[in-house]
Amino acid sequence: MCYTKCVRYSHYNxxxxxxxxxxxxxxxxxxxxxxxxEKRTAKxxxxxxxxxxxxxxxxxxxxxxxxxxxxxxxxxxEKKSFSIKKExxxxxxxxxxxxxxxxxxxxxxxxxxxxxxxxNEMVMKKFVEFLDSQE
Numbered sequence: 088m089c090y091t092k093c094v095r096y097s098h099y100n101x102x103x104x105x106x107x108x109x110x111x112x113x114x115x116x117x118x119x120x121x122x123x124x125e126k127r128t129a130k131x132x133x134x135x136x137x138x139x140x141x142x143x144x145x146x147x148x149x150x151x152x153x154x155x156x157x158x159x160x161x162x163x164x165e166k167k168s169f170s171i172k173k174e175x176x177x178x179x180x181x182x183x184x185x186x187x188x189x190x191x192x193x194x195x196x197x198x199x200x201x202x203x204x205x206x207n208e209m210v211m212k213k214f215v216e217f218l219d220s221q222e
Contacts, residue, residue, distance in 0.1 A: 117163060120198075124161040125149045128194045128202055132157070147182035155190040156183040162198035169197055171205065180207070 129136045134152035150157035158179040162169060175193055183191035190213070193205040206214065 120161050120163055121149075121159065124194075124196060124202075125159050127200070128157060128159055131202060147186045148179070148188075150194070151186065151188065154188055155192055156186050156188040157192045157194050157204075158182065160193065160195040162196060165198040167197070169195055171195070176205070176207070 125136045128134075129150045132150070132152065132155075134150045134155065134157065137146055137148050137151050148156040149159040156179065158175060160169075160171075160175060171193070176191075179191040179193050183189070190210045191207060192210065194202055195205070196202055
């Protein structure tokens with residue numbers, strides 16, 4: 088029954104059903120852009136998109152791997168600048184600790200499809216150590 092209902096709403100980009108409820112996400116919505124960014128980030132770093140990110144008291148972050156927790160922020164339209172809020176960095180640190188992960192990371196894009204990552208000093212030191220060990 089739900090599948091038939093979803094077909095009628097095929098002009099939306101993402102349609103999913105949960106029970107008898109239909110959820111539609113249009114191309115222009117914040118959730119659509121966020122989902123797209125989270126999926127792209129997870130694929131690029133070999134991680135997984137967190138189920139129900141942002142809506143659970145127990146599952147934190149947007150993208151997770153065995154050691155990292157990534158919070159994703161995206162621009163709805165292409166921009167030349169993007170403001171990073173200190174509260175986002177504090178939030179990813181807290182969520183990383185709560186989820187038992189070692190490395191908090193903030194991923195963002197300028198709305199152009201390219202990802203950029205912000206690492207705290209501890210993660211940056213580990214990254215530099217890794218790069219130095221590869222030579």
